[in-house]
Amino acid sequence: MATGEPGGSGSSSSQSPMEEMIDKLMEELEEIRKEAGEEETCKKNPNLSSNVPLSSLKTFKLMLEGELEALQEMPLEQLPPDPEMLQELAVEEVQRTAHCNARTLEFYKKKLEELKEKKRKYETKVKRATMVSQTLDRLQSQYLSDEEKAVALERKHNRTSTLFRFLRGQMHFILETLYPKEMSTPESIKHMEELLDCFVSQMLNAPNDPYVELNETMEEEHITLLLRANLITHHPTDITRVKFIDPRV
Incomplete structure (x- = not known):
């Protein structure tokens, strides 16, 4: 140049x-x-x-x-103020600020939607966790209740077994004393014990239906003896069925 x-x-x-x-x-x-x-x-x-x-x-x-x-x-020359140029600069600044604010607003709107989605997911997880916790509480309560019932039944069974072992011993003594002829042989004693065990087991295992159907294996004289001793009784409408009289009642 x-x-x-x-x-x-x-x-x-x-x-x-x-x-x-x-x-x-x-x-x-x-x-x-x-x-x-x-x-x-x-x-x-x-x-x-x-x-x-x-x-x-x-x-x-x-x-x-x-x-x-x-x-x-050297100092720079200062230009005289130009109202139109200043106005244009102000408009550009406002537009730039508005654009920046719009982008910021859009950013926070997006963040807000993300937070709402996270909140919805966490609320769903909390509901599921609450349901699981309540179900576990119910199962635990039921388990404790069943366990307590089982302990109570076992305790009751043990007491009842002890009671009936004592009653059976006393009953054998009474039968041998009052009815020596019917209880004179070991076979008779064994048969009587089997009868009593059958009647008592039915009463304990099926309290709503304690009756036992009489059959040909049961000796009639032993049934008669137990009826006379008021240890068993017939069904009100069916004489072929008998039950052991619960001494606890």
Whole structure:
């Protein structure tokens, strides 16, 4: 780029790379000077050639650096206020702020939807956990209730077994004392024990239906003996069925 100064080369094609670089630096420096309101002070050297000594180039470089530092220290020219330009700047600022606010609002709307979705998922998990907890509480309560019932039944069974073992011993003594003929042989005693065990077991295992059907294996004299001793009784409407009279009632 030519500066129009006399003595300069007519075309950049005839300049060496070093000259072109120096010309470009000087032109840019003069442009900066002009924009700052200073007169042109830096001129292109018409005698500059590719054979310029290195010391001269260093001196010229230092001069350019000094010029640049001086330009940097100069205050910038203040433009007079332009209402239209200020209004345009204000409108641009408002638009930029509105755009920024719109993006921020959209961001928080998205975050709000994500939080609502998380809340819904957590509420669902809490409901499921509550249902599971309530079910476990019911099962635990039922288990404890069943366990307590089992303990109570076992305790009752043990007491009843002890009671009936005692009653059976006393009953054997009474039968052997009052009816020695019917209880005179070991076979008779064994048969009587089997009868009593059958009647008592039915009473304990099926309290709602304690009656036993009489069959041909049961000796009639033993049934009669137990009826006379008031240890068993017939069914009110079916004489073929008998039950052991519960002594606890």
